[in-house]
Amino acid sequence: MGEICRVAVIGGSPEPASVHTIRAAVAGADAVVAIDRGLDAALAASVRVDLFCGDADSVSATGAEFVRRAEAGETGAAFEVERYNPHKDFTDLSLVLRAVHERWGTPTLACTCLSGGNPDHLLGVFGRLAAWEGGIELMEDAFSGRILHSEDAWTVTSASGARFSFIPLSPEVVVSESNMRWELDHAHVELLSDLGISNVIESDSATITCHEGTLICWIFK
Known part of the structure; x- marks a missing residue:
């Protein structure tokens, strides 16, 4: 392989994404990684x-x-x-992130089939992905999302009327939201606060900016 800038990660969720979503996640990826039963999802989608x-x-x-x-x-x-x-001490995802880093550094990760199943696993997924120094894109049937670090921004287009949420994953984040029903301007928001839940996009182009800290955000289809 040449330079690896984007890696698709197909997780082992017991509730896998659809074939369409999996194929969208791997589109443009330089490499594809399957985690355990994620291989079944990849095979069902005819994904290399x-x-x-x-x-x-x-x-x-x-x-x-x-x-x-x-x-x-x-x-x-x-x-x-x-x-x-x-009988390992780490989750498969932790070991996968290490494997990706050892082979390809810190490419952008396009992740799918990670959100279904148990809440403890899901929180662990968020924790592991939040520590990744490269970009993180989340793609599932019902939503797409990003993990944003300091000075990262995500502009969502052509989604007027859609529900949008964010959750801080660090002790505090400083965040701005524009062109949404409830806008924020350098607001200080604490870890796991519900302040960012269920906003509404009210423009063809809306932006969330993480000025400090780390947050996860989603647009719901």
């Missing part, structure tokens, strides 16, 4: 996978056979495998 990561405890029998063939170097399953001990 470059790296499989996981302990293979939730992938289907068909997916597990692809992993076995890839490990054996057989044709028809040409992807790298990084298999984890199921």
Whole structure:
């Protein structure tokens, strides 16, 4: 591979995204990583996978056979495998982020199939992604989102009337929102505050800017 600037990560959520969303997430990606049963989602969407990561405890029998063939170097399953001990101390996502960093540095991550399932896993996902120094794009059937760090901004276009929310992921964020029903101008918002929940976009172009700290934000379809 040449320079890797964008990596698609297909998670192992028990509630995977649709084929359309998965294909949209991998569009333009320089590499695709499947996490455990995320391989099943990739296979269902006919998406090429470059790296499989996981302990293979939730992938289907068909997916597990692809992993076995890839490990054996057989044709028809040409992807790298990084298999984890199921009795590890870290989540698969933590180990995947390490694997991506070791191979490709800190590219932008386009993430899908990460939001379904248990709330404890979901909060852990947010925590791990918030620590990533590159860009983070979230793509699921019901929403798209971003994780923004200091001086990052996201401009949403052609979404007038859509619901928009943000949640601080650091002890405090300084945030501005423009062209939304409730606008903010360098507001100081505390960790996990609900101030940013359920705003409404009221223009063809609306912007959220994170001046300080780290936040996660979503536009709901």
